[in-house]
Amino acid sequence: MESLIIIVFVLGYLAITLEHNIKLDKLIPALGMMGVLWALVAFGIDNFPNWFDSGAHQLIDGFSSFSGDEKRHLLEETLLHHLGKTAEILFFLLGAMTIVEMIDYFDGFATFKGYIKTKSKKKLLWIFAILAFILSAIIDNLTATIVLITILQKIIKDRDTRLWFAGMIIIAANAGGAWSPIGDVTTTMLWIGNKVTALGLVEHLIIPSIICMVVPTLIATYMKPFQGDIDIEEKEDNSINEYGSRMLYIGLGAIIFVPFFKTITHLPPYVGMMLSLSVVGVFAEIYSRSEFSISHVVDQEGDDSQGHHSPVHLSLSKIEMPSVLFFFGILMAVAALESLGLLFIGAESLKTIIPNTDVVVMLLGIGSAVVDNVPLVAASMGMFQEPIDSPLWHFVAFSAGTGGSMLIIGSAAGVVAMGMEKINFFWYFKNIAWLAAIGFVVGSVAFIGIRAIL
Numbered sequence: 001m002e003s004l005i006i007i008v009f010v011l012g013y014l015a016i017t018l019e020h021n022i023k024l025d026k027l028i029p030a031l032g033m034m035g036v037l038w039a040l041v042a043f044g045i046d047n048f049p050n051w052f053d054s055g056a057h058q059l060i061d062g063f064s065s066f067s068g069d070e071k072r073h074l075l076e077e078t079l080l081h082h083l084g085k086t087a088e089i090l091f092f093l094l095g096a097m098t099i100v101e102m103i104d105y106f107d108g109f110a111t112f113k114g115y116i117k118t119k120s121k122k123k124l125l126w127i128f129a130i131l132a133f134i135l136s137a138i139i140d141n142l143t144a145t146i147v148l149i150t151i152l153q154k155i156i157k158d159r160d161t162r163l164w165f166a167g168m169i170i171i172a173a174n175a176g177g178a179w180s181p182i183g184d185v186t187t188t189m190l191w192i193g194n195k196v197t198a199l200g201l202v203e204h205l206i207i208p209s210i211i212c213m214v215v216p217t218l219i220a221t222y223m224k225p226f227q228g229d230i231d232i233e234e235k236e237d238n239s240i241n242e243y244g245s246r247m248l249y250i251g252l253g254a255i256i257f258v259p260f261f262k263t264i265t266h267l268p269p270y271v272g273m274m275l276s277l278s279v280v281g282v283f284a285e286i287y288s289r290s291e292f293s294i295s296h297v298v299d300q301e302g303d304d305s306q307g308h309h310s311p312v313h314l315s316l317s318k319i320e321m322p323s324v325l326f327f328f329g330i331l332m333a334v335a336a337l338e339s340l341g342l343l344f345i346g347a348e349s350l351k352t353i354i355p356n357t358d359v360v361v362m363l364l365g366i367g368s369a370v371v372d373n374v375p376l377v378a379a380s381m382g383m384f385q386e387p388i389d390s391p392l393w394h395f396v397a398f399s400a401g402t403g404g405s406m407l408i409i410g411s412a413a414g415v416v417a418m419g420m421e422k423i424n425f426f427w428y429f430k431n432i433a434w435l436a437a438i439g440f441v442v443g444s445v446a447f448i449g450i451r452a453i454l
Helices: 002-017 027-043 068-105 110-115 121-139 141-155 159-178 185-192 198-220 244-265 269-287 311-317 321-339 342-353 357-370 373-383 391-406 412-421 425-431 433-453
Strands: 290-292 297-299
Touching: 002 027, 002 321, 002 342, 027 068, 027 321, 068 141, 068 185, 068 244, 068 269, 068 311, 068 321, 110 141, 110 244, 121 141, 121 159, 121 198, 121 244, 141 159, 141 412, 159 198, 159 391, 159 412, 159 425, 159 433, 185 198, 185 269, 185 373, 185 391, 198 244, 198 391, 198 433, 244 269, 269 311, 321 342, 321 373, 342 357, 342 373, 357 373, 357 391, 357 433, 373 391, 391 412, 391 433, 412 425, 425 433
Parallel strands: none
Antiparallel strands: 290 297
């Protein structure tokens, strides 16, 4: 039965990896794989020799001698445990996504466009790289990439030039997301899973992440596509929302507040994110000049409108639910493998074959460029049993976060940029991948050096 479970997981994994080739959204195999895996676990519960206790991070002694009822009760408890842990991540992401959509509702991100005055390609490259690095740490790398490419499309009209800038934004956004607990789905998973703390991430990864962004950007400034100036059309934009910049600062401040809330109260991060969402929602309703009702929205002019005119409701309707469900499917599928102790046993075997964990983690980073980094990090959380804030977890966060930049399909930021600018897989592989690889390697070396000092 274990062999069948592994085969189903590998086939589902391949379907996720080849989604662009088989024209099947990765959400579908992720959910299907999750359902089939847990069904197989339920059917074979009486015959499995091992069961992994996720709370104690160890195999349960004497599991094979448990009665059938005891095993089924343990299965239900384990499933509920993993559902709860997964829900923490998903509700956290839903809150963050909704806040970002509310900022966008008031065109708050247009504030950044107003600061960009230069025509020099080199200066523009540094501006976008720094913005991507900082923004991704606050609003996550996926959203930061969407925001910056949208701004890029308004500033640079030549598509060939935009492709180069988009490629560098991907590298910078993934580097920026690696050192923040809310900068990337994988770091959020490690943070909520009590593998790392917010301060620990910043302390260990801020310098390697900066190096990972700065070195490729510095090399790129000497390349032909970033020489000379661009033509900027000077247009007077009268459509700027008067509350845009205010909502930008309120929204970003609310998201930044979440790690502090967790530190002070010791409550799970999603609680702080829900509080932040409610505060931002209050300002959004006030600034939209609508009177909020529990069931509908009444405009100040007196017209009764449907609830979807509320900025909160409209923002919720724009949430990328397929992405959220994908995370649910893949995390719960990996949880099935973890529960049977397969990841734990596999990790022990891997450590025997490759005793150097740094090599293992760097291979994890390279692997995240080929396949999605979410299941890889989810698997590593079941493979390794190091305590919270162990350097291993920080290296996993950095490696999985920045390694995905080496291929256009290796990160959420890359995939969204690919869709927005129709970036060809092989164009990115030829022109950007080597820059991302250099950033990944120098950042990894910097991390290992800093770890030796600390």
